[in-house]
Amino acid sequence: MKIKILTLVLILSSSLSFTQTKLADKFFDNYGYLKAIELYEKVVEKGKADTHVLTRLGDAYYNNSNSEKAAYWYEKALSENKDVEAEYIYKYIQSLRSIGDYKKADIWFKKLSEAQQGDSRLKGYNPDDVSIFDKLTSKNEDRVVTLENLSFNSEKSDFGSFLHDNTLYFASARGDEKKVYNWNKEPFLDIFQLEVKQEENGMESYSSPIKLAGEDVNSIYHEASVAITNDGKTMYFTRDNVNDRNRLKYDKEGTTHLKIYTATLKGKEWTNVTELPFNDDVFSTGHPTLSPDNKTLFFVSDRDGGIGQTDIYSVKINDDGSYGEPKNLGDKINTEGREMFPFVAKDSTFYFSSDGHLNLGLLDIFKSNILKEEPTTPENLGAPFNSGYDDFAYFINSETQKGYISSNRPEGKGGDDIYSFNIEECNQQITGIAKEHRTEIILADVTVQLIDETGKIIEEVLTAEDGAYTFDVKCSKTYTILGTKPDYKEDKKTITTANEDKKVNTVDLVLQPLILDSQIIINPIFFDYDKSDIRTDAQYELENIVDVLRKHPEMIIKIESHTDSRGRDKYNLKLSDRRAKSTAKYIISRGIDANRIESARGYGETRLLNKCANGVKCSEEEHQVNRRSYFYIIDSEKK
The missing domain is CATH 2.60.40.10 (Immunoglobulins)
Structure with missing residues (x-):
């Protein structure tokens, strides 16, 4: 009887764990990560967690940017199962980088490289370059970046800045607390605006944020990511897929996707919201930005045929207001990971965020020359723009070098915060x-x-x-x-x-003065042993003599040359005389009149400067001291 009861308990326990896992999966698939975490962890507590539950826990924390917890669950999954998919290894690496554990991240990156050759996210990584992350986290060498968390940030998420005519537009979850988003339990996002004032000291001040003027744009669901045409009359923005009754529309899997809409400015209000034709109910399209001439729209999508989880696309805007066919920007920009939040500066520099290119963990901001010339590998902007957390939504005025980024780094006020930056040359x-x-x-x-x-x-x-x-x-x-x-x-x-x-x-x-008392003082003119040739280093020094003689055209000098004690005395006397005359010959070859050198005479070893006389053992350096020349002024106003 006891065995039957125990069996029944085990069956019920297993069934309950299975049911909780399925329920957690449902919340996870609908972005209800906080509820999914709660349910998955209950399964773990009962000792029923398999690789699916462990990796889902890692993903739920990863998607909510809790890298420490994500790394914990990914590591647990990897330690208990050797056949974990490469995607989870990559997310584990990202989580490790995010918390600064680059050493362990490198170990796993090598493992991923061996198992996943050809993965676009491996490009640019060199396991032997131990300084690569130091370079990304260190201060830029030729500029000073001032980063400031802005006063208008709330305790909720605020992100995605766009500045037009001194009006700053951004998305914020500081809305209705009664209706919250399952992903992070914050209110749905709305688009807000505020005025930016330029102060006399060069700083900016900000008015209190208000919801976007006009009732048509902000719905009871998500709106974010604004781009405005140069004339200020058309706004592109991202919104949840809603129907005419302002209710969410779902695909067959029960997922709501994102779409891009336009709105028109009439007076001071945005109205006439229109959906773009290349949206679809079965994939997301969002994060719009415009080229400087407003003839191309760039956006992010997870539509079929892409390279990674989300890719950046471009689409031509025709003169009649119609649109061309969306085109993937290709593998110079897109990876097997996430590419998001594109922005094109006035100088046509292309900025975007990615977790697929070499980064510090999670989303980093990159720049590319893809719109200007033959595209090269995107450049990670490094610190302080990037951290171990999500850094995205880069906006810059390329003329003033001022702009904004968004980040969920821990020193912020809310889930995501907006930071202003100012780039100055160091x-x-x-x-x-x-x-x-x-x-x-x-x-x-x-x-x-x-x-x-x-x-x-x-x-x-x-x-x-x-x-x-x-x-x-x-x-x-x-x-x-x-x-x-x-x-x-x-x-x-x-x-x-x-x-x-x-x-x-x-x-x-x-x-050092070249003329001292009755001498022109230069560094010693040395000769090789038993030779009278003028060495290159001697020529370099003799140019000082030439310069002085040119400066003082009345000056007349005499040259004395000396040898060391090695060799016969008579021979050294002749050798030093040859050296003196070689010195004079060089000076004359440089355009100095021969009559200005009264004499060039050798003294052999008769005037040694040290102990190194005949029979005394000395080093080559000690002997060389005695191989020298002097330049005496015998007639000049400088004598």
């Missing part, structure tokens, strides 16, 4: 004082050149009376500062600017 200064070596006398009229990494002279200035100079430069760049003045050796300094806006870098220049 700039610094390089400044310094030119001084004379030893005496530290301030040097005016020093020519200071700013040279970039390619060797190009960007700017040239003269130091002021106080010896000062200043250059405005970019952040995270390497520059050479070259200071020159007649009768002085040049000074050259290299500096790499940091990634810190408005930083002032000090680079002082110290120039």
Whole structure:
């Protein structure tokens, strides 16, 4: 009897778990993720969870952007079943990236690469490039981005900004609390508007949001994602599929899809709502945006024939107001994941959000040149535009470099928040004082050149009376500062600017005088052992002698040359004499009159500068010190 009762309990328990799973599936399929989570977790508590339940739990949390919980359930599913579909592995990787666990994400990405070769979402990923996520999360090297959570955000979802004639349009769930959306238990979205005022300090202020003017656009269901024509007369927007009685329409599976509609501005109100002809009841069409000339409409759809879960399409708008055939933007933009929220700036740069291109987790914002030239791989905008959360709905005025993004990052006020941004170039200064070596006398009229990494002279200035100079430069760049003045050796300094806006870098220049007492002082003129040929490094130094002689046409010099102690004394005397005459010959070859060199004489090893006399063991460096030349001024106003 006990066995029969136990069997009956087990059957009832199994049946109840099956029923709860089916009910949870129903809520999941209708985007009621919070209720689905509750029911699935009840099944888990009873020990009846299979791979389907575990992956559905992961998906429910993933779709509600709870990456930590999503990663937990995906990991549980993967640990209990080796044959989990690749799609769940990818979502697990996305969840790991979102919470910053890039190391574990890389491990699973390698596994996915082995199992899913050809997946478009694997493009651009190099498992050996350990710095790739550091690059995406680090500050941009040549710009400063100011990101601000805006004052008008609510505790509900606010997203999808579009600015036209100082009016900002966006979607918000701050509506009727009595009717809520099953996905997130928030009110349905409506389109709101507010005025943006430009303050004298360059900042913007915002009026209180109000619902879109006109009763035709906002229904009791979802409206979002606005695009307005240049003349301000036509609005494109996304809405749930509703019938003439403002009730939801469903497909055979019981799912309501999205459609794009237009509205016309009459006076100050939007009216005459019209559905676009390429919508359908069996797939979604939404997130409209226009090309700068308003002749092309871009949108998102999950219609058949696409590449991934949702793709971005384009459709021509004809002069008579009709539409061409929608065209998929192809695999330069679309992946096997989700591409959403397209936007085209006035400069024709194409922006969109994706979880299929290499990202930080969930949706990231990308830009592409697909409308301007031969398309290249879309570029992830990186931090601070992107985070480990959903970052989307990019809007920018390409002239002012100001705009808006939407994100559900945790520091926000609601489910999704709108952030304004301002992009400025990251700039610094390089400044310094030119001084004379030893005496530290301030040097005016020093020519200071700013040279970039390619060797190009960007700017040239003269130091002021106080010896000062200043250059405005970019952040995270390497520059050479070259200071020159007649009768002085040049000074050259290299500096790499940091990634810190408005930083002032000090680079002082110290120039050595070429004329000191009765000598022209240059770095030693060295010769190879037992040779009198003028080496390239010696020629470089001798150019200083040439410059001084050109600057002072009355100057007459004499040259002395010396050897080390190696070799016979008489031979060294002759060798040094050859070296002195080779030095004189080079100077004359540079256009200096031979009469200005009174003599060029060698002294062999008779005037050594160190201990390295005959028989003393010395290094090559020590011997080289004694292989030198001197340049004495014997007649000049500079003597």
